Structure formats: C-alpha cells, structure tokens
Amino acid sequence: MLAASIRLGAAMVLIWTLAPFLWALLTSFTPENEITGEARLPSHLSFDNYVYAWRATPLPLYFLNTLIVAGLTTALSIACSISAAYSFSRYRFAGRGALILGLLVIYLFPATLLVIPLFPIMRTLGLLDSYLGLVLAHATHAVPFCVWMLTGYFDAIPRDLEEAAELDGATPFGAFRRVTLPLAMPGVAATAIFAFLYSWQEYLFVLFFTTGEAVRTLPVGLQVFLSGELDVRWGAINAQSVITTVPVVALFMLLQRHFVRGLTSGALKG
Amino acid sequence: MKRSDRRTFLKTASALAVAGASQSFPSPAIAQGVRITMWHWLTRPDDAVWAGLLAEWNRRRPDLQVAVDHVPLAEFRQKALTADQSGAPPDVSRIHPAWLGELDALDALEPLDQRVDGWTHRRDLFDEAIRVCRPMSSRPMIMLPILGQWVYLAYYRNDWLQEAGLGVPGTWDEYLVAAKAMTRPPDRFGFSMRGGIQGWAHGWVNMFYAYGLSIVDERGGIGVNSAQAIERNQWFLDLYRVHRVTAPSAINDGFPQIAALWRAGRAGSFFHGVHAQSSFTETAGDRVIGAPVPRGSNAWTRADAIGMSIWRKSRNKNAAWEFLSWLLEPEQHARINLNPLEPNVPALRSVAARADYQGNRFMQAALAQRESWGLLPYWHPYWAEMADVDWHPLFQRALQGQITSKQMLDQLAQGFERAGMPRRR
Amino acid sequence: MTAFALRGARWRRRAAPYLLLSPAFALMALLVLLPVASAANMSFYNYVLTRPWAYRFVGLDNYARALADPIFVQAIGVTAVWIAGVVGLQLAIGLLFALVLNENIRFRGALRSLVLVPWATPSVICAFIFMWLLDGNHGIVNAILLGLGVIAQPIQWLSTPGVSLWAAIIALVWHGAPFFAVMLLAGLQTISDEYYEAAEIDGAGAWQRFRYVTFPLLLPTMLVTVLLRVIWTANHVEIPLVMTQGGPANSATTLAILTIVTARGRLDYGYAASLSMWLAALLAVVAVAYLRHRARRLPT
Structure with a gap:
C-alpha cells in the first residue's frame, strides 16, 4: 500500500x-x-530548428559567457560567504543579531528596485558590459542565501574539533582550514550549486547591464534573438531550451550525489 | 581631419558609389582609427543583410569601425534614454517613429537637414521619406530613412474571399462583411485582431484616420474621444464583442500568436506594414494578397518609417554620418529594402524604379496608394507612453465590457491632456 | 588572505568576526545599500526620464499617487494571489517530491537529478515553453483536454482575466518546485530514524508518522524556505511578463510587473522607485511576522 x-x-x-x-x-x-x-x-x-537556432544566435559565445559569469559568481559568493558564515557561526560579538537580520533585509530589496539606481553606479565604475559587473551583481544577490546555508553547516560541526587543532598549535584560521572546512565541504558544494544556478539563469541584471553580445549570458541572449519583432519560431525556441538545459542537467547527474549529501549535512532550519 | 578634407572625401566617396565603383572605396585621411557604436534591434534573428553590410563596411574601413549591439525593441527606448542621460548614448541607432516626439523634446538626436541638403543623393530622396524623419513638418530632420518606409496594407486570404464570392473590401463596412464571411470557428477567423501590447497599430488606428478622425492635432486639440471617435471605437470593439470575427485568444494576442495563426492558415485578414509580408505568406503563399487599407470617409494609409539617427552626444558625428549616409546610398539602400525577410518601400526614387520592386505585389499595392499616405501624431510627448503602456489594458477592458468605448477613449484623452503640448527649447 | 590571522592581541580577536564579515557586507553595501538609498531618494522626486526639466522634489507625492492609483491597489491583490499560488503549490509539490525522493526507490539517483530539470531551465525559456504548451489556438494542453472531453472549448489560458495569472503561476511552480524539493529533502534527511522507529513501536501508521514526526520536525525548514520563496516570488517578473504582459487588462499585473512597466514604458523612475519601496515595505511585514514567530529560535 x-x-x-x-x-x-x-x-x-x-x-x-x-x-x-x-x-x-x-x-x-x-x-x-x-x-x-x-x-x-x-x-x-x-534538425532544422537546431540549425536555425545555431545560425541565428552566437550560442557558443553565450555559453562561454554564462559559464564564466556563473563560475566566477560562484567562486566570489562562496568565498565571501564562507568567511561571513564562519564569523556568524564561531563568534559571538556585538551586533551579530542585527547583522544576521540585515542579511534578510537585504534579501528583501527587489532587483527591480536595484537595477535603475545601479545603472549609473555601474557606469561610473566602468562595469557595464563587463564580466566583473555581472559577477558582482549576481554575487551580491547570492551571498545572503549562501551565508545562511553555510552558517547552518558550520553550526553543525562541533567546535571541539577546531579547539583540539588549536591546542596542537594551529592558528584559528589554520584550524578552520584544515578541520572545519573539509568537513563542511559537501555543504559548501551544495551551496555553490545554488549560487551557480542562480547566476546561470539570472535575467534582469544581465538585461540592464549589457548592451552588446560580448558578455551577455544565455537567458537574455536567447530572448533577444528568438523573439524577433516579426517572427517567433516556436521550434527554434524549444530547440534553444533543450540546448540550454541539457548541459546543466548533465552536470547535475555527475554531481547529484555530492549535492544531496551536502544539503543534508546542515539543513536550513531558520 | 579638417572639415574641408572630409567634404572632399564625402563627395568623392559618394560619387564613386554612384558610379558603381564601390569596390575601390578610398581610404580616407583619418589619422587614427575611429570606432562607433550602433544599436540595433532584430526583426528577424536569422537576417543576413545587416550582418553582411556591416561586415562589408568594416572590411573596407579599418579606420572607421562600426560595432553593433543588439538591444531588444521592448527594452530599446528605456535603455537608449537611460544611456543618453548618463551621457553615453550609442553613436547611431535604429529609431522607432513613435519616439520621435520625446527625443525631439529632449534634443537627444542630431538635426540632419544640413548634412542631407549637402548630400549627393539628396534629389533622389522622396519628399515623403524626408517628411517621416521629422517629428512635425516644422521640426528638423532627426532621422534618416535608411529602412525605407513602412506602408500599411490590409492582408487578406484571397481564396477565402473568393469562396465567399466577395471582392477585396473597399470600405470598412465591406470589411466587416468580408471578415464575417471568412470566419468559421474554430478553424478560421476573419480578423487576427491584436488585443495585446501595441495592438493599436493593427487596424484600430488605421480605421480612425480613415474616418478623418484625429487623435490629437498639431494645435493640441484632442480628438481621440470625440463623439464620432467613440462610435468608431465601438465598431472596432464589436468585431470581437458582437461579430466574433476574431480568434478567441485575440484579447491578449501579440504578434507571435498572430504569426502562428497565419502560419497555421487560420487567419483571414490583418493590417500590417509591407515589411511584414513574409509572415503572412509563409503558409498560404500566393493566396494572400495585399490591398489598400479600407476607406472610411477618406482613404488613409499609415506610412511611417523606422529610421536611423545620430545621437547628439556622440563624439563621432562625422564618422557616424559617413556610415549612415553610406547605408542610404542606392546600392546599400536597395540591399536593405530588398531584403526578402523585411522589404520596405524605398526612400530613393532610383531604387523604387527597380524591377525587383515592381515585381513585388505587396510593394505595388503600397506604392499605388501614395496619395493617401499619412503620419500619426508621433510628435506628441504622450504618444510613446500611450502606445507602450496605456492603450492595451484600456482596450482589453473595453473588449471585456468592463468599461465603455467612451470611458476607454476618455482615459486616453486624459493622458494626452496631462502630458500637454511638446516643450520647445 | 591571512592578513587577518587571528593570533595574539585581544583586539584582533575582537576584530576578527567583523573582518570576516567585511567582504560580504562591503559587497552588499556597494551593490544593495547604495542603490537602495539612491532609489529611496529617487522616490521623493518627480523624476521622469523624458522630462528632465520637470525634475523636482515632491516629497511623498509618489507614494500618495500609488494609493490613488486603482492599478496599484489591484496589483496588491494580484501580488497576494500570485505569491500564495506560487509558494503554496511549490510547497505542496516540493513536499511530495521530497517525500518520494527520500524513500529508498529504484533509480533514486537519476530521479533526484531529473527533478532539477525545470530549475536548470532559465526562467525566460520556461515562460516560452509554457506559452507554447498553453497557447489558446495551438497548445497541446488544450488539445489533450479537448481530446479527453474535459472541456468543450479551448481554454484561453493567456487571454482570460484571472486565468492568465494562473498560467504564469503554473509555469513558475514548475520552474521553482525543485528548489523546495531539495531544501525539504535536506530537512527530511536530518530527521533521525530513531523517531520513526519509536513511532512504529507505538503503532503509528504512515499518515500518523508523517503527521506527528515528519511534519513538526520539518516545519522549521518549511517556514524558512517559504519565507525565502515569498520574497523571491514577489520580486519575480520575467515569467508573467513574457507570458502575459501583465494582462489582459492588468489582471496579471503584480507590483513587480507594475514597477517594471512604469520604469520601462513610462520612464517614470520616481514613481517606479516609490512602487518598489512599497513592495519592499509589504515584504518587510511578512518578514517581521516570520521573525516574530521564530523569535525564540532566532540566533542572537
């Protein structure tokens, strides 16, 4: 039954x-x-739709751009988040509660609110149409979530292990790097996948902060090319969706075991 | 580079191009390479003509390279204005006529009269093609008719008309009869009405002006909610509400849905520019004809243009002009406007006279109604906003009967009134 | 990297947590707080891109204008339905997924990967896929329903007020349910088997085990995931915008869509900024309600 x-x-x-x-x-x-x-x-x-999609779109370039942006976003947000999550997990300090709350507050502000004022800021910093600009925008949005996740993972690893290492003469950082981080690695990997997926398919920032194809990623690139004013080819759009989705799913097939194990090592409990 | 050098160069270049000796394009005396940016939106993703022209230009002119950015039309206006006000617009871009009024008020585009007057092919340009590049007849030319003119046609499934024993509708009353006769739900719909965003362009506005109604006139008089306008609007709404000659999805249909209906051979008529012809003939081929838009109290055909402009804040205006005027030369103009995916009525007499044009039945239909060509009040500062944001929700509410024809038009009138007349600097 | 190596002086130990936080918070200060401040400032001005000459301080006018705008009021209701529909269905489907994927079934590994397909599909593409599935004239969903005799007339998914919003909800539920599934799956796996064994000894059936063990222990994970999803959904625009344009007749216009349309179509940045501040304020109410509920468990 x-x-x-x-x-x-x-x-x-x-x-x-x-x-x-x-x-x-x-x-x-x-x-x-x-x-x-x-x-x-x-x-x-x-195969006509695939031929059409391939011919109409600088697909390899979009793939490369998306990989670069999503890869760097993942690296940057994980680096910042490990550091921040470790701080939240291992230290008790003035303003800690407020800062944790601050993360949530930051998460509240919609991208629709941010894009317009961000435009002149990005422009002043010379970050329009650049990988760095997209990576910074994506990382900022990924960080609060990653910090929450990672704080949970670090909390789940007993402090005693680090303290033992420190007694053996390791610096706190060394203890962290050699003891806690490896133990938290599955969780870090799972968090990284979240960050990667977010960036992989983020739309609004890419739309606002790119005008050329040079750094444009897949979601915006596909829309630009596949919704021509006079012509929407459903076959080609569906071909594009297959082309975009399959590599990510293949990646998951490879990483799936680590991902789920990682997730379970410190579930988000609020 | 001194201006006199450039003039000489331009004359030589143009003269050579006219002579057809375009292979031996001279290299101008620009010491350092210039790079200009062009913003473009794609109407057809697989279009090869523009890509070919740009590649050719960049091959010939290593000293004056053009970089193209593709910006979707839906985002174009916001992106361009934002970029302009942060001081970095593109050097040149495509421009939609609906934006001319606000761009003129902002002084965002470079006036081109002087350059055009000194241009070799000035005499070859049709007067109408120059007129569409001005927001108002009293205002400067701020656009070049590089993509020719967008003349509106009524597209019909002629075989369905013949089946019903009908000729091509000459008046809007005859149109209703034809639309009804062509409708056989759920397989055939007489009119592929566009109720979604930008739907005003496909029939609604054409009917308005065919009855001599003005939405807003050049003295600021608002006619969009006159008694006769309310009546005509009701007539148009009734195509959906009463006569049911439209697809049931019409209320929120955009062009993708309409193109799919035509591709499936389920649509009987539609109003669109001559440039969109291949969207309708893909399935039905010769069975689709292009005819003049029906008459009301007079004949009126929307004939405006998507053009290209130089942004005033560009630091390379001379280079930009060189490039754009090259695109407007007969050889290039013919390539752009003969593009089978997006053909347009040429802005140059010499190109319009070519056999290729004379052989296209849609083009003939468009050229045959030259006396009735007209323009919409694009100069009005509210026009672009009305077209983009306000028209379709109001129309959709009226289609559903949530508001009356009068309430719909009163709201549009309020928009025009609130925005007021254009500000002149 | 080890510039802030934490040896020695006490002040260093005290500074350490802040130093560790600084990269993340610096990033957010630059790319969130600065633009938010700028948007807040913008919302007090009559700032229309097409009318720079009319730029002036207008105080709270933009906020008041929203309250007097029937579309804004309507959009609040639409946003509530949108969030409730998307998050509610994602939770239900995600929970089902998680419960199934937590069982020891054949091909579990493959299933766990396949479940992520929708999530790996960019949202714009999801919008196109569902537009095509639900097309009123040629969509397969109507064809199947007609073929099964469930409906007599094709449903105009994208052209019927009230229905088009649900078409977009279904698309986003498809896209986002895997997120719930993996979060809840992670939560499920942390529940110790001992609880289930104890429940079984007490004679609890499957439903009772779910009701008295799984559900209460999973509740914290569910709540925090729901909160994150509420915020994320409220701010999501591309799927409903591409599929419905917020219509027909604004019936699918959420606050986020209204903001985008105001900025993109009216180029009225002042009003758009005030609209998004309203949205952030409404979300803050939800967040505060959650925090109050969890007050005892909030790490301090």
Whole structure:
C-alpha cells in the first residue's frame, strides 16, 4: 500500500517534471511548418530548428559567457560567504543579531528596485558590459542565501574539533582550514550549486547591464534573438531550451550525489 | 581631419558609389582609427543583410569601425534614454517613429537637414521619406530613412474571399462583411485582431484616420474621444464583442500568436506594414494578397518609417554620418529594402524604379496608394507612453465590457491632456 | 588572505568576526545599500526620464499617487494571489517530491537529478515553453483536454482575466518546485530514524508518522524556505511578463510587473522607485511576522 503510493508519487514527480520538457524536446524536432498543424506529431524528425537556432544566435559565445559569469559568481559568493558564515557561526560579538537580520533585509530589496539606481553606479565604475559587473551583481544577490546555508553547516560541526587543532598549535584560521572546512565541504558544494544556478539563469541584471553580445549570458541572449519583432519560431525556441538545459542537467547527474549529501549535512532550519 | 578634407572625401566617396565603383572605396585621411557604436534591434534573428553590410563596411574601413549591439525593441527606448542621460548614448541607432516626439523634446538626436541638403543623393530622396524623419513638418530632420518606409496594407486570404464570392473590401463596412464571411470557428477567423501590447497599430488606428478622425492635432486639440471617435471605437470593439470575427485568444494576442495563426492558415485578414509580408505568406503563399487599407470617409494609409539617427552626444558625428549616409546610398539602400525577410518601400526614387520592386505585389499595392499616405501624431510627448503602456489594458477592458468605448477613449484623452503640448527649447 | 590571522592581541580577536564579515557586507553595501538609498531618494522626486526639466522634489507625492492609483491597489491583490499560488503549490509539490525522493526507490539517483530539470531551465525559456504548451489556438494542453472531453472549448489560458495569472503561476511552480524539493529533502534527511522507529513501536501508521514526526520536525525548514520563496516570488517578473504582459487588462499585473512597466514604458523612475519601496515595505511585514514567530529560535 505504502510502496504503491510511493511509486505513484514517483510517477507523478516524473510526469510533472518531464512532460513540459519532453514536449519542448518533441517540438524542437518538428519542422516549423508542422508545428501549428493539425497533426500533433511531426511527420519526421527534423534538425532544422537546431540549425536555425545555431545560425541565428552566437550560442557558443553565450555559453562561454554564462559559464564564466556563473563560475566566477560562484567562486566570489562562496568565498565571501564562507568567511561571513564562519564569523556568524564561531563568534559571538556585538551586533551579530542585527547583522544576521540585515542579511534578510537585504534579501528583501527587489532587483527591480536595484537595477535603475545601479545603472549609473555601474557606469561610473566602468562595469557595464563587463564580466566583473555581472559577477558582482549576481554575487551580491547570492551571498545572503549562501551565508545562511553555510552558517547552518558550520553550526553543525562541533567546535571541539577546531579547539583540539588549536591546542596542537594551529592558528584559528589554520584550524578552520584544515578541520572545519573539509568537513563542511559537501555543504559548501551544495551551496555553490545554488549560487551557480542562480547566476546561470539570472535575467534582469544581465538585461540592464549589457548592451552588446560580448558578455551577455544565455537567458537574455536567447530572448533577444528568438523573439524577433516579426517572427517567433516556436521550434527554434524549444530547440534553444533543450540546448540550454541539457548541459546543466548533465552536470547535475555527475554531481547529484555530492549535492544531496551536502544539503543534508546542515539543513536550513531558520 | 579638417572639415574641408572630409567634404572632399564625402563627395568623392559618394560619387564613386554612384558610379558603381564601390569596390575601390578610398581610404580616407583619418589619422587614427575611429570606432562607433550602433544599436540595433532584430526583426528577424536569422537576417543576413545587416550582418553582411556591416561586415562589408568594416572590411573596407579599418579606420572607421562600426560595432553593433543588439538591444531588444521592448527594452530599446528605456535603455537608449537611460544611456543618453548618463551621457553615453550609442553613436547611431535604429529609431522607432513613435519616439520621435520625446527625443525631439529632449534634443537627444542630431538635426540632419544640413548634412542631407549637402548630400549627393539628396534629389533622389522622396519628399515623403524626408517628411517621416521629422517629428512635425516644422521640426528638423532627426532621422534618416535608411529602412525605407513602412506602408500599411490590409492582408487578406484571397481564396477565402473568393469562396465567399466577395471582392477585396473597399470600405470598412465591406470589411466587416468580408471578415464575417471568412470566419468559421474554430478553424478560421476573419480578423487576427491584436488585443495585446501595441495592438493599436493593427487596424484600430488605421480605421480612425480613415474616418478623418484625429487623435490629437498639431494645435493640441484632442480628438481621440470625440463623439464620432467613440462610435468608431465601438465598431472596432464589436468585431470581437458582437461579430466574433476574431480568434478567441485575440484579447491578449501579440504578434507571435498572430504569426502562428497565419502560419497555421487560420487567419483571414490583418493590417500590417509591407515589411511584414513574409509572415503572412509563409503558409498560404500566393493566396494572400495585399490591398489598400479600407476607406472610411477618406482613404488613409499609415506610412511611417523606422529610421536611423545620430545621437547628439556622440563624439563621432562625422564618422557616424559617413556610415549612415553610406547605408542610404542606392546600392546599400536597395540591399536593405530588398531584403526578402523585411522589404520596405524605398526612400530613393532610383531604387523604387527597380524591377525587383515592381515585381513585388505587396510593394505595388503600397506604392499605388501614395496619395493617401499619412503620419500619426508621433510628435506628441504622450504618444510613446500611450502606445507602450496605456492603450492595451484600456482596450482589453473595453473588449471585456468592463468599461465603455467612451470611458476607454476618455482615459486616453486624459493622458494626452496631462502630458500637454511638446516643450520647445 | 591571512592578513587577518587571528593570533595574539585581544583586539584582533575582537576584530576578527567583523573582518570576516567585511567582504560580504562591503559587497552588499556597494551593490544593495547604495542603490537602495539612491532609489529611496529617487522616490521623493518627480523624476521622469523624458522630462528632465520637470525634475523636482515632491516629497511623498509618489507614494500618495500609488494609493490613488486603482492599478496599484489591484496589483496588491494580484501580488497576494500570485505569491500564495506560487509558494503554496511549490510547497505542496516540493513536499511530495521530497517525500518520494527520500524513500529508498529504484533509480533514486537519476530521479533526484531529473527533478532539477525545470530549475536548470532559465526562467525566460520556461515562460516560452509554457506559452507554447498553453497557447489558446495551438497548445497541446488544450488539445489533450479537448481530446479527453474535459472541456468543450479551448481554454484561453493567456487571454482570460484571472486565468492568465494562473498560467504564469503554473509555469513558475514548475520552474521553482525543485528548489523546495531539495531544501525539504535536506530537512527530511536530518530527521533521525530513531523517531520513526519509536513511532512504529507505538503503532503509528504512515499518515500518523508523517503527521506527528515528519511534519513538526520539518516545519522549521518549511517556514524558512517559504519565507525565502515569498520574497523571491514577489520580486519575480520575467515569467508573467513574457507570458502575459501583465494582462489582459492588468489582471496579471503584480507590483513587480507594475514597477517594471512604469520604469520601462513610462520612464517614470520616481514613481517606479516609490512602487518598489512599497513592495519592499509589504515584504518587510511578512518578514517581521516570520521573525516574530521564530523569535525564540532566532540566533542572537
């Protein structure tokens, strides 16, 4: 009975998750002139939409840009967050509660509010149309969440271990680096994936802070190219969605075990 | 580079281009390389003409390189104005005619009359093509008609009209008869009405001016909510509300949905520029015809232009002019406006006379109605905002019967009134 | 990196936590606090990009204008439905996912990865996928419903007031449910088996085990995830904007969409700034309510 309902649940999970994607996959292989046709299934599988998407879009460049921005965002936000989370987890100091609250408050401000005043700031700093500008914008938005996650992970690791290392002559930093950090690594990896995914598909900042293709990432690039004023090609859009999604899913397949293990080592408990 | 040098250069260059000797483009005496930025939006993602022209220019002119940035049309106005007010607009960009009024009031674009007057092909330009580049006839030219003119047509499924034993509708009353005859739900809809954003452009505004109604006149008189306007607006709303000649999705349809209806062969008529023809012929081919927009009390055809401009804050205006005027030369102009994906009515007489144009039936239909070409009050500071933000929610509420035709138009009138007349510096 | 090595002097030990916090907070000061201050300032001015000559201090006029604007008032209601719909459904589906993925089933590893597909799909692409699925004239969803005889007429998902908002909600639920799933899965895995064993000895059935063990122990994780998601959802624009343009007739215009449209279409930055300050203020109420609820557990 229970096993049956679990299997039913698993089936529902799969259908809900994959059905829209599979339909997109099928549409992407349907010749454009059959997409709006009566028959729901294509007469033959066609690669035209992929060819079109590839030709119309500087896809390799967008991929590279997205990887660079998401990679650097992950590195920067994790570095800042480890440091901050360690501080929150291991020290008791004046203003600690207020600063934790401050993180939440910062998270409250919508990107829609920030983009307009950020534009002149980015411009003054010469950060428009630059990787650094996007990385800073993304990292800032990823940091509060990462700090929360990591604080939870560090809290879950007993202090005694560090203290033992310090008794053996390690500096507090050394103790942290050699004892706590390795133990928290699965959690750090899970947090990193959150940061990476956020940046991978962030839209508004990229829209505002890029005008050229040079550093533009996938979500905005695809929209610019695939929603031409006179022409929206559903086949090509669906081909693009497949192209964008598959590499990330493949990455997850590889990292999945670490990710879930990492997540469980210090669940966010509020 | 001294101005006199440049003049000489320009004359030589233009003369050579006219002579068709464009392969041996001379290298000008600009000591240091100049790089200008052009903002562009794509109407067709796979368009090759613009990419080809830019590659050609950059190959020929290592000293004057043009870098293109693609900005989506929906974001273009905000991005351009924000960039302009932070002091760094592009050097040149595409400009939508609906923005001319506000850009003129901001003094954001470079007046071009003098340069155009001194240009080799000045005489080749149609008067209409110059007129569309001014926000008002009394204002300077702040745009170049590089993309020709966007003349509106009524697109019909001629086979459906013939099936119903009807000819091409000449008046709006005949149009209603035709739209009804072509409608066979759920497979066919007589009119692919656009109720979503920017829907005013496709039929609604055309009908207004065909009845001699003015939305706002050059003295500031607001006509958008006159008694006759209210009546005509109701007539248009009834296409959806009463006669049901539109797709059931019409109320929030944008161009993607409409293009899909045409591609599926389910739409009977639509109003759009001559540049959009291939969106309608993709499936139905020759069965789609382009005809004059129906007459009301008079014939009126929207014929404006997306053009290109030099931003006033550009530091490379001469270089920008060199580039833009090159694009407007007959050879390049023909390539841009003969683009099968986005053909337009040329701004140059010599190009319009070419056989390629004369062979395009849509182009012929557009050229045949030259006497009825008209412009919308783009000079009004509220126009762009009305077109972008206010029109479609009001129209959609009126389509649903939440507000009356009068309430819809009264609200638009308030917008025009609040914004007031353009400020002149 | 080790410039702030924490040996020796006491003041150093005291400074250490602040030094460690400084990179994160410096980043946020520059890229959040500074623009927020600037936006707050903007909201007190008549700042319309197309009318620089009319730029002047107007005090609270922009805030008052919002209250008198029927679309703003409507948008608050739409935002409430939007948040409740998105977060409620994401929670329900995420919980189901987490419970299933926590069981020892075959292909669990693959399933755990596949569940993340929607999350890895950029939101703009999600919007296009769902626009296509729900297209009123050619969409597969209508075709299936018509084929099954569930409906007699195609549903105009994106063209019916009230429905178009739900079309966008469904798209965002698809996109965001995996986030809930992984957060809740993580929470589930921290619940010790001993509780379940004890419950089983007491004769608790599956539902009772969920009701009296899983649910209360998972509640803190759920609440904090819900809070984060409420904020995130309230600020989300691209899916409803691409799918519905906030329409028809503003029926899907949330506060975030209204802000974007005001900034992008009216170029009225002063009013747009005041709208987003309103949104931040309304979210602050939610956040404070949460913090009060969790007051005892809040780390201090």
